[in-house]
Amino acid sequence: MTTRQHDEGEAPDWRDLATSVRRRGVRQIARDVLSAFDDNRILTYASAVSFQLVFALIPFVLAGVAVLGFLDLAEVWREELGPRLQERVSDAVFQVVDRSVESVLGSQRGFWLTLGAALALWELSGAVRATMGALNDIYDIEDDRSFLRRMGVSFALALVLALLLGLAVLALQLLPRLDFTGLAILAVPVAWLVAVLLMILAIAVIMRFAPAAPQSMGWLGFGTLLVVLGWAIASTGFAAYAARIASYSTIYGSLGVVIMLLTYIYISVLVLLGGAQVDQLVRRYAGDGR
Incomplete structure (x- = not known):
């Protein structure tokens, strides 16, 4: 695999992009x-990242x-x-889940704050490494980093992603829950705005630092938006499915929810990689103007 050159500070040339898109047409772009x-x-x-x-x-x-227990926020669950x-x-399913959660909030909190968190970080870093390989292929980058460096980068990115999430x-x-001094009506929209901004930052971090060659900041906004x-x-x-359609009271309904959750994870990963791939094609179109 060859290594493509990336201009770190190059700004998008939207005129070249528009010209290239017009000349190619919808069918060629789809192909x-x-x-x-x-x-x-x-x-x-x-599939690998989702797994x-x-x-x-x-x-x-x-x-x-x-963490909720450590921050004395057990009432969020209760x-x-x-x-x-x-x-x-x-009732049977809820009792099992409730006992497990209460145990983590109480006697097992120390384990999940230490070894449990390390286990979660290890598993998440595996997903990051799979994503690194995918983005290297998408951007046509040869990854010549050593094994230890790739492991270090994947753990660092996993930690950042875990913190942002x-x-x-x-x-x-x-x-x-905060008192906004008469502006309580804005609390929920502000909370969602902050959460979305944090997720945008998480996606931008992955798309910039997961590939072996950091990607141009000029294009990250477009790929992240997609x-x-x-x-x-x-x-x-x-x-919508979880709130209005899913049935949790039967084994078949619960199994359907699990399948939908797995499908949602797969689609979310596909959106991330697909957005990166479209971003790479847009860069190519803007670069050649043909």
């Missing part, structure tokens, strides 16, 4: 996208619950999340 997806094994990479994320999900959630879940699942969740839970829009659509669809 370019499909060819790039096939050549760079986007679907295969999406790693599924393994990271449970320890990551339990570590997050332990007064908000727990009652919502209880309305949707059978954790802050986004805390923003959604804490900001609506990913955020696609992720927002996927999240809205999953939330």
